[in-house]
Amino acid sequence: MRTIPRDAVGRLLAEVADTAILPRYQNLRADDISTKSSETDFVTIADREAEAWLTPRLQSILDCPVIGEEAVALNPDLRDKAGTGMVWTVDPVDGTANFVKGNERFCVMVALASDGVPQQSWIWLPLERALYHAVAGGGAEKMLDGTTSSLSAAASSPSFDALVGGGNVKGLEGEQKDLIQQRLRTLPGRRFTGSAGVQASMLASGSDDYMAHGRCTPWDHAPVDLLCREAGCHAAMVTTGAPYHTGNNEPFMVTANQDIWNHLADTLWAGFGA
Template sequence: MHHPHHDAVVTLMRRVAAEIVLPRFRNLAADEIEEKAADDMVTVADRESEAALTAGLAALDPGIRVVGEEAVAADASLVDGIEHGRVWIIDPIDGTNNYASGIATFGIMIALVEDGETQAGWILDPVADRLCHAVRGGGAYIDGVRVQARPSGGERPSAVLATYYMSEVEIAALYARAERAFTVAPMPRCAAEQYPRLVLGTNDVALFQKTLPWDHAPGSLFLREAGGVVRWPDGEDYHVGDQRRGMLAAASPALWDQAAKLLFG
């Protein structure tokens, strides 16, 4: 099942990957990378990617507003009302720190959100040329093949724990709780890679601290449509517009329950 705009969105993403994102990968001059905030990079490629994606999406349907990560960085008010009406949400390069460091773990992400619920999502890994997409009520797909989330199948399930904003004491306590039942795995520092890992059986659960809409709108739909869950500690499903910290994603409801008991119990 495809969204009516599917082919146009995919063509646009592939063009931006081929013309803007890949040519600049491992090819950025020092003055083309800047630090937006501590540990938060932006490059000329992020800006050019977002400009091209914004123009392309705006042309598809003038009734849908476009909100991009870098536009919001420049004008925070653009994110206001993101849970009302129809909105394209763009992450022009997710995993910019990786991209700027020459590490091939980054992606281009687009979500179409209506009244706070993601209706369709696309995640392109330009290096592997892997396209993950999902349609609300219509399934999750990798390169056009329908997928179901599968457990990692290891002796213990695999957990990835983001620890932004946490003190060393809090981090140590979190790891101690998780390690009672889970093997803690390294995080890719890239939602465009983390959500597919939860579907493909690389990781079973992931704890996120940053919950910005462009990082989570496409991936949360992709994981849910594959049979996983993305919820707040109180058990409420994630939806765009809510930016609490400490959100837990899991490959199945049972894995979520098991992890939530340990991490939040």
């Protein structure tokens, strides 16, 4: 399978951030912000312009469907294509709620998947000007200030009481949602990052131990899954323990190693399967 040159996409992410996203950072007007599925599900002019700019340019590199977060919001049927053939996934501003608040934890994410399996991943942190990149079977790396370094998840497990990470209950409902929310609150090292891509960069770099989400989306989890696995993390669907697939939308968890995954599956997710 063809491997896309790292910088062919990396340059696009830097350019779109510089032109469509960063000029709006801490500079959004009220009419630049709207909501989608709920009053806390934000979308901004930066999200829409960035995705519209990236889509044709990604297709000029490899002509296949682009499963973008904002495109799916307008045409939900587009998501049905995520698990078949070659597809790009795009999250133009991951951490939009943070971006709206002027918080620095946001990023731009792109992945390339084949029949639902992530093959390449790019995560650009605009304020840090760092690119996180992974290739299936080829490892994970970080590019910063012209220097490339290999990424590796935490080498040893801390005590379970010392785990650091985060999670959310998006996609869960009713008693399940309440139960997992309550359990998350009891985790001593839990912190709210508000961006799957930013937290994935911390997991892949060895500073976080877990990330647990109540649902999957192709644009969030294809890049996150691959980056973290290639850095040595364990990632799987909570209810089955199966590898991530871009057609999934059930609970998902990635941890620094399988021991932590098993522990959280038995405690945080007790009663959910796996």
